[in-house]
Amino acid sequence: MYTQQPTMQDLFVQLGLDSGDEEIERFIEQHRGMNDSRHIEEAPFWNASQADFLKRALIEDAEWAEVIDQLNVQLHQ
DSSP: OOSSOOOHHHHHHHTTSOOSHHHHHHHHHHHOOOOTTSOGGGOTTSOHHHHHHHHHHHHTTOTTHHHHHHHHHHHHO
16 A cells, blocks of 8 residues: 555556656557546556456545546546
8 A cells, every 4th residue: 555645657557557757658648539428447448457457446536546537637638
């Protein structure tokens, strides 16, 4: 359990993705423009375990929820 708020880099590590600043920006650029009615965990680019983690973290309002919300906003732009 984190003692401080997880960062975007922490989230990408948790999801098993490259977590460098350039890699995060590239991921967001590649997947930006999600349909407004689609929840982040329903996006087709997640594997099953990534989608499950995102869904559980949001439902439980876990410490990850804030950074997931930040990613969600960026992906929906």
